[in-house]
Amino acid sequence: MLLVVLGLSTQSVQASDNLSNCRLQNDVGNIIMNSQEFLKYLETGSGANTVLRLERSLKDPGVSGLLQRLIDNGHKNLAAQLQSFVKQQRQLVFSHEKSGRRTTAATALDMRVKGQLSSLSRRNTALPCRAPAGAGGHNSVSGRSVAQSLLESGVLYFFGIILVVGGLAAGGMAWWSQVSMRRAKRYSCMIPCSVVGAEGRQAAVIVDLSRAGAIVDLKKSIAQGEEVELNFLGETATGRVVRNKNGSITLNFLTMLNTAVIDKALFDEPETGLVLAGK
Incomplete structure (x- = not known):
């Protein structure tokens, strides 16, 4: 019984680590996507609303929290590269506000932003966010689905309880928020x-x-x-x-x-x- 408990605990920890990495990859990916759309706008003039979206994604404390999460999960190199990239993007947004689209487009070209964006994207894609390894120690997906593996480890059951409780709490908060707004x-x-x-x-x-x-x-x-x-x-x-x-x-x-x-x-x-x- 102890071995079963330890086995389930290990699988739960592995699944939790994988989930953390996937969330990090998604959050970094959002900054990358907004930056790509911003560069496209600088080049074509189409999609001015991308400036506002990029500004929001670059704001603290969200970025500072993301950088700290990357460091805490052992991804210091990605954190350092992202920090440098965010600083660069903030400079471009400021340049756009003060000097306009065309001047900022030329600045982005001089700064070789596209190359840095590709490098950041490759490093982010390399984060260990994947399905559990198959039998025999190979890095391939096993015959069972990821959901089935998680279910058997008890992780989905655990998260299901959290979602139910969280849903009730969120519903209550939303109701109270509406009441507060009306008052x-x-x-x-x-x-x-x-x-x-x-x-x-x-x-x-x-x-x-x-x-x-x-x-x-x-x-x-x-x-x-x-x-x-x-x-x-x-x-x-x-x-x-x-x-x-x-x-x-x-x-x-x-x-x-x-x-x-x-x-x-x-x-x-x-x-x-x-x-x-x-x-």
Whole structure:
């Protein structure tokens, strides 16, 4: 019985390590994919929304956490290469914001970004993310499916319980989040801001603000359902357009604003943001 338990434990650890590597490979792959699409946009001018997607994927603490996870799992060389690449991509995004697409495309060519991207992709593909080795010690997939192997080791049963409990917790959190968003106090105001969408950045004015969302007046319409970035008074919030009417858009923030941000926007900056009334 002890040997069976030890065997199941070993298989569970191996499956867990494999799952960690696969997640790392996927997270690094997302940065690679967004960078590839960004380079394609620089070359062709098609797909300006790729800039916003790349900016998000390069933000901390997500990148710092990914680098630490790579190091913790024994992939220091990949972590070092990714860190250098991320720094380079941030420079290109900054160059695009200040100098435009064509200048940035020339800079990317001088920096030989494509070659570095190919090298990073090869190293990421080499991460040990694969099915359990077959009989005889060969690195081939056994006749049984990966799911069957995991089921027999008890890993899927264990993760199934986690998913059920996690699903219930997530459902409760989502319900409470909706309740909190509906109860969030709204303030009429006049706060200068900028909105970054699929077609680029434009100046705008926040006329209604709460922790859950905002109403923004702007010149160029943005389609309902589009995800945008709202920048105001040194703060940044990401939201989805839920309404578009008469030169105004209504945003639902993907993450509720901290009360300190509301205080800063509405009460600590009287020279730049005028609060009219609470609702």
